[in-house]
Amino acid sequence: MAPVLPFSEPPYLAGLPSPYYDESHLRWQKACRAFLDENFTQHAMDWERDEKVPEHVFRTFSEKNMLIPSLPAPLPVEWLKKLGIHDILGVVKVEQWDYLHTLIYCDEMNRCGLAGPPASLTTGMAFGVPPILKFGSRQLQEQFLPELLLGKKRMCIAITEPEAGSDVANIQTTAEKTLDGQHYIVNGTKKWITNGIWSSYATMAVRTSGPGPSGLSLLLVPLLGTPGVTMRPLKVTGNLSSGTTFIELDEVRVPVQNLIGEEGQGMKYIMTNFNHERLTIAIGVTRQARVALGAAFQYVMQREAFDKTLIEQPVVRHRLAKAGALLESQWSWVESFAFQMTKLKKNEADVELGGLTALAKAQAGMVLDECARCAVLLFGGNGLTTTGRGELVERIYRDVPSARVPGGSEDVMLDLAVRQLVKNFNHRTKMLERPRGSSRL
Template sequence: MAAQKQQELKSFSREEVAKHNKPGDLWIIIDAKVYNLSKFAELHPGGESVLYDEEVAGQEATETFFGLHLHEVLLRPSYSRLVIGTIKGEESVIVPDELGAPSKVPYAEPMWLSQNFHSPYYNDSHRRLQREMRAYVDETVYEVAQRCEANGKRPDVELIKDMGKRGINAMRMGPGKHLHGRTLMAGVKGEEFDYFHELVITQELVRMGARGFGDGLQGGMVIGLPPVMNFGSQKLKDEVIEPVLAGEKFICLAISEAFAGSDVMGLRTFAKKSEDGSHYIVNGTKKWITNGTFADYFTTAVKTDEGFAVLLIRRDFGGVETKQIKTSYSTTAGTAYVTFDNVKVPSEYVIGEDGMGIQIVLSNFNHERWVMCCSTIRSSRAICEVLMKWTSQRKAFGKPLNSQAVVRGKLAGIISEAEAAQNWLESVTYQMCKMSYKQQSLFLAGQVALLKSWSTRVSNDIADVSVNLAGGRGLTQSGMGKMIEMFARTSKFDAVLGGSEEILADLGIRQALRLMPENAKL
């Protein structure tokens, strides 16, 4: 259809276009295409007067347009139908990347995806998965993400079910027996799936630039389902795992409390076991629970007479109430304040055993924090790409922003941090692929803690630079600066969630001190 329209377009000379430069008869040229704005001018969101400027009306307006608008504006039907022809002997040079293909902008992609570079970590299955996942995100997820981010509604259930059919939900849980024999995207076999495949899935998803939606899109599953998968009884596994992976049921992790944020040992929610041992009565509250407003299951850390336990609490047990918490990002994440009021929980819903709650909670942290590192680092890189484009096309004092040495210095700083973060992440990921779960807990807890603490400092640096370079657009929730505004507003989330920067930095050093040899002296 598009090709047919292209054939029907007329060809004009620049001199012909220049004659149409007044009210009621207004044409402009953008990227070798001729746009008839005669009727559109009075509807122009930026006012019609700017279109009648002598440097715009009837003239080459490509540079002016891209100094003010995103390329996606030209792709919208309301604008694309304004095209009436092309310029004789000229062709469009601003062409979107092929669907699923890596960006050609320098440093827009991790080195393994960039042209002319190599990596020992990724094979053909990783590359196939990346390409198919990117196409899926751009074609299917992006529009839903932007819509939900704007209206604050939870992610479309039909989208999550579709992700379940494609095996994406299962792949987000990482390598494991749950993938064996399962049909996965890009023909990846469940038996060959490793942490680099999961890294690809996670990093492609965050490119949509919708932070609240990102957490709403099964963020609760990623952190709430592993305890059931790793420690739950077969009955719990049978009841929960497949319905959640299919998008038919939703789960969240309920640990944080108003009285105990990072202090897990200080939580107050209490589960009193009945005299006959058949059930527990749970009372208490949880706060900042991702996906809590729409979760069917709550993987809940509680105190008991035996110490600590983790219970799987169903919303339909009765006595469970959730209230929306408004945060810096949209309500699409379903962040909740949860109240447990005399909730009767059958003993068969204890995950693992009563008394081993802290062990279960701590075992979950490594993977959770690693996933957050994957997201944080890729989000930071996406902003580097935005700034590379912005500083190239935005002119100040007659020259592109990147003609100024101070701007190039700022770009050098943030790109270096993004590259370093990705390389540390890939090094840690490789160790995860080679280690057992127990070895990861022993040797990588400190590494992951330090990586998360540092990567969120990197994102803070990049957010600061990006707003300064984008100016007012970096504070605007639409248009050219919308990704920067979103990133700057929400970059602190990962610095708090999963353990704050300072606590994780301390954890990383404490882990190192445990391995200090006694004979190590200056």
């Protein structure tokens, strides 16, 4: 085995033993990397410069069922087999898929170091489709899942609005029923919607009744070619190829059958969906940090200053050590999350890991900030230029805000995490209290 540059690969790929991965996971990692090296990773920088991933890439991923891994584990086996999907790349049967396979997929997808190209392909499948699978009626599933799971149509998740980001309960977009009860009339705006610009549908948070979280519902809203829908791309910091979109909805008619689940349950559905989103973000962002630090390590081993390579300077080693400790600690944490997800039922994981997942997502952004800043500083002037040797680390550093804000902004996540931990602790304490009038210890 060729020597692995320090910090450039997870320990299990650098020759160290791990308790987590079996032969299925290791076969999947090799097959996944081979597919991505050929069809994705080597081209990602060009696509980010062009600010768009070509449509043929989405088709290639769809044909090889390589968008399916972005769904939460376990996979929807019944639906996949019904559509003729029995395995992923011929190495993992869909019924064998677990969250460690998901972790490997997210890690490998972000090995290009850029957040935009992976998000361009996976966001709709990862976050837009799951609410339909979990809460949609059989009629809704039969109508939309075949074309979505097979990649014949694209979709997005549309929660955020100009006045409602992490404050989901403040959503203003309305969906009012027509007098005959056959349609919802949707009015409002959605902002910062990844993939929106090329999506046929959106899983959209709308207000179907009064204020607050109890008035929210989820609705499958048609986008492309739909009267009353206007979409335009948004220029954002980093993530240039991810298709960030501003959506305006003016008297958009949506069949009532497109309601996902029940009216008034939207907040519950959204929060359940967030756990998968935040964990996969944490995994991908941690790999971005690894790419930045690995690039910096390679650079300082070669770059000379004051008659010696930069790695011979104690201050350089100190910077790498601090960032590397944060990186490997974060990776160990997300690995343990993925393992725990293979052992817990979904409802248990939502309670036990919900707050911690928010914390892991927030921490991932902080680690990326440290590793990307370390890389830019060690690259010196090359780290400030948008072309040449430092282009990758410069672009990763631009992606940092997109890791710390979307999916729940950092400060909100930190507060949510502790509140959830306190809630769980108080609940367990109450359960241990001796019932009044009882002699039981």
